[in-house]
Amino acid sequence: MDDAIARSIEDGQSVYLGGFTHLIPFAAGHEIIRQGYQDLTLIRATPDLIYDQMIAAGCASAVTFSYAGNPGVGSLRAFRRAIEDGVPNELSIDEYSHFGLVSRLEAGAKDLPFVPLRSYVGSGYPDHNDSIRMVANPYDDDVDEIAVVPPLRPDVAVVRAQRADDEGNAHLWGITGEMVEAAFAADTVVLSVEELVDRDVIRSDPNRTAIPGTIVDHVVEEPYGSHPSYAQGYYDRDNVAYLEWDEISETHESTTEWLSEWVHGVDGRREYVAKLETERLLDLQPRTNFSTPIDMGEY
Amino acid sequence: MDDAIARSIEDGQSVYLGGFTHLIPFAAGHEIIRQGYQDLTLIRATPDLIYDQMIAAGCASAVTFSYAGNPGVGSLRAFRRAIEDGVPNELSIDEYSHFGLVSRLEAGAKDLPFVPLRSYVGSGYPDHNDSIRMVANPYDDDVDEIAVVPPLRPDVAVVRAQRADDEGNAHLWGITGEMVEAAFAADTVVLSVEELVDRDVIRSDPNRTAIPGTIVDHVVEEPYGSHPSYAQGYYDRDNVAYLEWDEISETHESTTEWLSEWVHGVDGRREYVAKLETERLLDLQPRTNFSTPIDMGEY
Amino acid sequence: MTAYTDTELMIARAAQELENDDTTLVGVGVPNLACNLAKRTHAPDLEMIYESGTIGSNPSRLPLSIGDPVLATNARSVVPMTKGFGYYLQAGRIDVGFLGGAQIDRWGNINSTVIGDYDDPTVRLPGSGGACEIASNTDRTIIIAPHSRRRFPPEVDFVTSPGYVGGRDNRAELGLRGGPEAVITDMAVMHFDDDGEMTVDSIHPDVSKADVAEATGWDIQFASDLDETRPPTEDEIALIRNELDPDGVYTGGDD
């Protein structure tokens, strides 16, 4: 992962770290912090803890987002400190609702100049975000005009999946959020997976290959790379970590202390995982629950 | 199926029979012919043999399509006779390219007044199809204007899947074409499947449930309901039937003779299948080739 | 009779807004408890959809976030957000949405974005998430919030989620579907009149008209046939405490 990040990202670029609550690439985010990146534009529907940590570490100068909360817990304190008080630095924002952000990534994935959506009419967004515009409906049916959003094309997308082969053909399951759109929209894609598997495993079920290896630039095998978020079928969300973050992030000082220990204090995800209590990890394991296979047929 | 068709479709309605080459609901098409429907608007990217048969039977007064050929074989003779010579009746057409037609269904599925696409510029379509219009790009980047198409909302969609539960939650695999968009765009959905399975089978793999039971009005179990097209993992395309159709459909008389025997001469799909030679059916069976299951985890 | 908390009352009251054949877009917390309570009482067929893209979820335990794996395992379907928002919500397939908010005005317009100036906020709130879409595209939105002058100001600082905008006609002119149906607070239940203005329908036990008027930032209307809100039943309280939120994650603490 250190190598994949170093070769993919440059200071000042726009970076999307994938996953809607699920499959968040925490390991990649920590690696970005360790390598001391600066002036990044961070893109995510839900900045979540990972962007709170990167903002506190001073990696970001801008955030494009649609919900900046600690999901199920409360607010993102480092994010708020940056916006309200400019700590550790000023942070500019480019804000949408979920569907607006997702639609921007979809426009990027499809290389469209804009995508229409039935949002924003009657809301305060158009007055504060010049990217949200109105287009006249050229047909007589339906509304006279509709809101549109322009494409969003991250320089780099880091996405996670449960399994992929060495070419980066990835099987994802459970909640996929806006990850696939972001991967197709981005210039460079780093894929990190719970496990690398044989090509035959992937090719046995091509309908599940939402991210093809042809759009992936780097493939990394990194078990538990999404902790404390989760990987469906592999481990559950470590909710204690989300609750604790609310306290850890209460001041900038306590936040940087945590970063010193858990990010700068380890050399990679393997050491981070080793640092977690075994019992805590074991408690996150779900019982096995296999899907009924399909028969693709040998043709 | 006879009951599901009778309760879903009325003369003069627009009907989509699903499947891109794969999973074509031939049984439903034959049932529509048997029940003597008239004045239907038939919607499909590829009219294929099924619409050729329905047109020859006098069921249709209009076709919305993007490729009217006998796939891999040649032209659709009954379709051509209707357009070129008005036999058995005049047929009006509403014609697109594939992406245009698929985008119309997508706009219907999403309830959008239009969807933009990078097609039609420089082509002859806009001069002959008033539904294809241009919209100005409200952003400075990229093109000044882009083509758009309006939503297409069939009154009825008949779609097939390999398996579903009794609520109509369907697992599809292999080529899905524009079936899912059409099902979401339609007012009424008839789902026909190779086999009904236990709800647990479907719920074991929710990412594969592309058609939810909540949009399905009638569920029918009808093995071999797609013959002579195919069902991935169940049977292959009966290519002889596609080749033979080129001869059968050479005149209107030979076409109606075939319809008398194979459509009007049987009372449903079960009798149709019984009428096929056993060896022919057996030759279409692929060897079993199961996908590697996923672990959803028991949470 | 068992004592109940304000939250338990709000959960039970919100559940009553749901009908058996409704499809609802569920949020975590109180809405989730209300939906699960309805499902276990009068609305067993309630279809629960989450903005993370889980369709027809059947959670075996209380989800901790809208992205909890428990919402995907055993669901009817799981789809990307483009589809959840496009093919389900925007397409008009969702009857009821639940919304909270830091500020709500008389037309049911909601602010969950900033307190103060957008570009230099006093408090930066999480923002819309899917709330703007839920408010724009469901048939009925149910708003749940504590009742105070701060929460119910004459005008919101930012419209995150449009209600009736400038009135019921205005919303229709703008081409928005449905609109706010009810506001459930810890003091009262409000509906919206023909003009789209919030009107108190019922007041909770031990709350007075004056309390409600005092806790609202404008001269709020009261229905002529003002009722007392029905408190949660023993069964409802038992279900909430024993099955839905046994650890009191959402229902403990305000007693």
Added chain:
Amino acid sequence: MTAYTDTELMIARAAQELENDDTTLVGVGVPNLACNLAKRTHAPDLEMIYESGTIGSNPSRLPLSIGDPVLATNARSVVPMTKGFGYYLQAGRIDVGFLGGAQIDRWGNINSTVIGDYDDPTVRLPGSGGACEIASNTDRTIIIAPHSRRRFPPEVDFVTSPGYVGGRDNRAELGLRGGPEAVITDMAVMHFDDDGEMTVDSIHPDVSKADVAEATGWDIQFASDLDETRPPTEDEIALIRNELDPDGVYTGGDD
């Protein structure tokens, strides 16, 4: 030296247009044979995509249509058409597309829709399928067709698939990606000059300049360094006959 058919020459020549790292949108018939020939000779990594939504297909036998199950089994990915056309083709992820046509003009504009008047056609052809999109969105299109005055008229009756429209500059102005790269017929191979006009680059063995001029509906240009087309090699012929099309479905019959 082995005798070869016109079709075999066209297949072998079309294969040469493909490079190892190309992604190509394959049609059935001659293009499919050309792609598979390239894959087994100089372009083993060629990525084959079909408009039915199969990505990185690895067909174990010759597919009978673009929807053949053999294209899905063992593929890299299979996607709905909205995605195949949207995320792959429109997004510019496909380098090479193959097109045929009933009429092709000097700018590489193709008609596969009608002969005669659109509203009252002499011959109704199948129509675009994905051809309009392929012509608009790939970097290079390779056109394969028999050579005759009827096929190569001064003007096409309907533009199904835009080539250089009214010339290379015109296409660029319209915002279309790429453009026609080569036309391969049973008489010659044409490329497009700086203005976007079709120019004969090489003539097949035993065909004369006069034959080509006679079979073209306008005064076609010839390159100053006009070549003879390289005939298919023994290896190429053997691969086509023994492995790619052993039953002679596409290559038999014109010998």
